[in-house]
Amino acid sequence: MLKTKKVMLQVGDTYSHEFSFNKENVFQFAEVSGDKNPIHLDDEYASKTIFKRRIIHGFLGASIFSKVFGMLFPGEGTVYLSQTLKFMAPMYEDETYTAKFTVLEVIPEKHRAKIETLILDKDGKIITSGEAVVMNPTKI
């Protein structure tokens, strides 16, 4: 009888996921997180800042990493252990971004992987960078 070999995460694997957030998402995130900083919510206030217009909460933008890890790559059963985040440039509503993941290290005996996490704009500029460590007992 043939044994099916499970396909596990490998160093060098990459995964990309396109996404965008709209105005409703930003106001909902402000509500649920309690972060009502006017830079995210108030056009008039935001127009006088270095960003010139309202920006998306960094944590809302970076929540794409949580979504992808939990649902797509590696997916179901993933436990989030750590995440570093550098907010290098602001994110705006209704623009399309790509979350890009690259597996940097795999520790099979602990079912853990270190994964580079990037958010890129449509020109490939890095908007948010960082690294995550995740555990998944069946996929890593």
Add this chain to the structure above:
Amino acid sequence: MLKTKKVMLQVGDTYSHEFSFNKENVFQFAEVSGDKNPIHLDDEYASKTIFKRRIIHGFLGASIFSKVFGMLFPGEGTVYLSQTLKFMAPMYEDETYTAKFTVLEVIPEKHRAKIETLILDKDGKIITSGEAVVMNPTKI
């Protein structure tokens, strides 16, 4: 005429903020982030995991840092530059946690500070740890 000296952030300053999230917050966060991992939403599924019951999204828990930086400490005008997060233990709905901040470094000429960011449970156990770098042109 007396000049008023602005009170700026100092190394060693601390700030604490109590908070909790409820079930509605968790479901709202799942909606807005797209992270519908059943560990956060499905009682039956969660009961079979190592956590035994539904847990709060790590990013929802840690969004308290974003709220405090933007609204309370140092407050208005804060720009978030970076954040590290270690999710050391799960967070649950309707429990009271404390976000604790300690200023580790101040770079006045860049208006930047490095701040330790912790989430503690009611027994003082560290649930989430990390460090942030924030900029605030008038308060740092």
